[in-house]
Amino acid sequence: MSISSYDGRALINGKRVEALGGQTFDCLSPVDGRRLTTVARCGQADVDAAVAAARAAFEDKRWCGLAPAARKRVMIKFADQLLAHAEELALMETLDMGKPIKYARAVDVNSAANCLRWYGEAVDKIYDEIAPTASSALALIQREPMGVVGVIVPWNYPMIMAAWKIAPALAAGNSVVLKPSEKSPLTALRLAELALEAGIPPGVFNVVPGYGPEAGSPLALHMDVDCIGFTGSTRVGKQIHVMAGQSNLKRAWTELGGKSPNIVFADCPDLDKAVEAAVGSIFFNQGESCNAPSRLFVEASIQDQFLEKALALAPQYLPANPLNPDTIMGAIVDKTQMETVLRYVESGKSEGASLLYGGEQALSETGGCYVQPTIFAGVNPSMTICREEIFGPVLSVLSFTDAAEVVRLANASVYGLQAAVWTRDINKAHGVARALKAGTVHVNQYDEDDITVPFGGFKQSGVGRDKSLHAFDKYTELKTTWIRIDSPV
Numbered sequence: 001m002s003i004s005s006y007d008g009r010a011l012i013n014g015k016r017v018e019a020l021g022g023q024t025f026d027c028l029s030p031v032d033g034r035r036l037t038t039v040a041r042c043g044q045a046d047v048d049a050a051v052a053a054a055r056a057a058f059e060d061k062r063w064c065g066l067a068p069a070a071r072k073r074v075m076i077k078f079a080d081q082l083l084a085h086a087e088e089l090a091l092m093e094t095l096d097m098g099k100p101i102k103y104a105r106a107v108d109v110n111s112a113a114n115c116l117r118w119y120g121e122a123v124d125k126i127y128d129e130i131a132p133t134a135s136s137a138l139a140l141i142q143r144e145p146m147g148v149v150g151v152i153v154p155w156n157y158p159m160i161m162a163a164w165k166i167a168p169a170l171a172a173g174n175s176v177v178l179k180p181s182e183k184s185p186l187t188a189l190r191l192a193e194l195a196l197e198a199g200i201p202p203g204v205f206n207v208v209p210g211y212g213p214e215a216g217s218p219l220a221l222h223m224d225v226d227c228i229g230f231t232g233s234t235r236v237g238k239q240i241h242v243m244a245g246q247s248n249l250k251r252a253w254t255e256l257g258g259k260s261p262n263i264v265f266a267d268c269p270d271l272d273k274a275v276e277a278a279v280g281s282i283f284f285n286q287g288e289s290c291n292a293p294s295r296l297f298v299e300a301s302i303q304d305q306f307l308e309k310a311l312a313l314a315p316q317y318l319p320a321n322p323l324n325p326d327t328i329m330g331a332i333v334d335k336t337q338m339e340t341v342l343r344y345v346e347s348g349k350s351e352g353a354s355l356l357y358g359g360e361q362a363l364s365e366t367g368g369c370y371v372q373p374t375i376f377a378g379v380n381p382s383m384t385i386c387r388e389e390i391f392g393p394v395l396s397v398l399s400f401t402d403a404a405e406v407v408r409l410a411n412a413s414v415y416g417l418q419a420a421v422w423t424r425d426i427n428k429a430h431g432v433a434r435a436l437k438a439g440t441v442h443v444n445q446y447d448e449d450d451i452t453v454p455f456g457g458f459k460q461s462g463v464g465r466d467k468s469l470h471a472f473d474k475y476t477e478l479k480t481t482w483i484r485i486d487s488p489v
Contacts, residue, residue: 006092008039008185010046010209011192013053014202019210020045025182030098030331030338031322033367039185042210047177047218050206054148054175055224057203064145064173068124075120075171078198082113082159085194089159089187097155097184098331098369099285100322112163112191115467118451119167122469131480138483143476145173146251147226150219152212152240153188154232155181155333156288156391162188164455165229168471170205177225178207179216183333185209212236220244220252227251227475231290233389234414234460253464253474255290255456257389258417261410262293262446263432265403266301268422269444275309277420277446278395283317283329283373284447287393288337290461291418293446295386297406300399307356307377307397314357317393319370331368332392338369341392345374348385353396354378381412389415403428407435416458420446439465 008027009016018024023041028034040046058064063071082089090105099108131139149169153161158180166176180188192207208215220228220243227250230240237254244252262281268274281293298306322330332338338361345359358372371392379386379396386396400406410419420442421432433441439457442448449455454465464474 006037006186007189008037008209009189010040010042010050011189011207012046012050013206014196016193019043020049025211027096027186028334029095030334030369031095031366036095036186039182039209042208042215044214044218046208046210047215047222050177050208051148051150051219051222051224053203053206054177057201058145058147058175062201063170063175063204066173071171071173072120072124074199075123075167076117078195078200079113079117079120081194081198082109082116082191085190086110089190092186092190093159093184094322094330096186097158097333098322100327100330102325102327103285108157108159112159115160115163115167115451119171119471122472123171126469126472135487136485138485140481140483142479142481143172143472144479146475146477147174148224149174149176149475150222150225150228151176151178152216152219152228152230152232153178153180155183156285156290158184159187159191161231162191164466164471165231166191166205169229169475170200172472172475174227174475175204176206177219178205179219180207180209182209182211183337217243221247223248225250227253229253229464229474231255231466233257234462237462251474254462255464255466256460256462257415258290258292258457258461259295259387259389259413259415260291260293260418260420260438261295261297261413261436262420263297263400263406263410263422264299264302264306265421265423265425265428266299267424267428268302269424271302271306272309273444274422275306275313279310279313279317279373281446282395283393286319286329286332286371287341288333288391290389290391291440291447293418293420294390294394294396295410295413296395296397297400297410298397300401303397303399307375310375311357314373314375317373319362319372321366329373329393331370333369335369337391338371341371341390341394344385344388344390344392344394348376348379348383348394348396351383351385352378353383353385358393381409387413403432407432411435411437414460417461418442418447418457
């Protein structure tokens with residue numbers, strides 16, 4: 001598939017269609033600024049059409065009426081379709097979003113396919129329940145699909161974030177309307193085509209690209225949408241919850257921002273490994289990850305040694321052409337986000353942090369959007385770069401002297417997505433992990449992951465969990481059927 005053939009039209013009721021209002025927007029590549037294609041700029045009428053198609057598909061049971069084992073077979077074929085088109089999808093993701101092609105292929109495509117396969121495999125292995133009532137009653141507790149699920153995903157991991165939501169929603173028997181980010185809509189549209197080819201019936205999986213206020217808000221406010229799954233900023237997540245309440249009190253599941261603390265004690269069992277994880281995790285995906293360990297707490301006695309090692313590694317992450325298979329840090333998603341990251345760098349400098357490395361735009365001659373890996377030391381908790389989510393390759397380094405102090409500092413955030421603790425002391429590891437207010441706490445590693453474990457946060461990092469069997473809780477309703485038994489014996 002050539003770039004010129006990328007299809008930016010919406011996919012509603014099994015067909016590619018233009019936005020009903022005829023509007024489009026340009027899809028620009030952050031790699032070099034070129035226009036990849038034009039994309040349908042969907043609005044209220046398009047969302048209405050997609051929801052109507054999803055509702056009709058749900059009510060006539062063309063998908064939810066299939067036995068779980070039948071849905072499983074289709075979901076597995078859907079996963080196989082992703083792998084069969086892996087090179088195409090990886091290239092599309094890199095050109096659209098700017099991430100290195102090596103990670104788009106090895107991480108994003110594979111993870112999305114694995115997610116679809118895993119939920120397909122799981123759905124016919126979940127049993128309903130019988131409550132332990134008195135012998136005069138039989139109480140059946142059954143899971144039922146919700147109906148129409150609206151999904152709104154961000155631009156940083158377009159395929160993975162979509163898969164985390166659509167896989168359990170579809171496997172459970174729901175119909176889905178997906179609104180991808182306007183910054184990276186292309187793979188979502190292609191996924192919907194591959195779903196059709198795999199055997200998911202028309203109307204069950206629809207994609208409406210467009211801007212948040214024009215397509216996302218109508219989806220969250222829609223009276224015939226039963227559930228909304230959202231990943232994105234805390235600011236927009238709060239609006240999603242308000243809109244859910246303003247409309248039909250639909251279930252709203254939000255995975256939001258983070259400012260994850262990474263805590264390295266002086267008794268860290270492998271300092272080189274801790275440095276590699278700290279640097280690699282904040283600069284992976286250009287720092288555009290909600291769980292990026294952007295606050296690094298290093299015990300004062302080893303801080304100089306730690307920073308020396310970190311500064312030696314930083315040049316490896318200088319951005320380069322994402323299409324080069326050796327590149328490990330690519331482009332920021334667009335000019336707006338690049339400028340946002342650079343403004344945060346300026347705020348760090350103006351508020352008194354010490355800029356140790358980077359902090360500049362890079363490769364401006366390419367026409368793309370690149371920022372150098374950036375390391376600040378001498379950061380204090382009141383600084384903007386330490387409080388707010390930057391979503392870029394910017395690391396803030398703070399020092400501490402004891403466990404109680406660092407727990408207090410780490411928890412002094414509105415976010416609670418992830419955290420990490422590096423120590424050889426098992427008591428300290430368990431004690432600090434229990435005290436940290438985060439959905440996931442890593443010990444002596446950062447961001448090791450598996451589809452079997454839930455992902456989500458505390459506090460303003462959102463509600464609900466993606467991944468694992470717990471995701472089915474978001475997209476199903478529990479129904480109790482109470483049967484009175486008048487025993488003849």
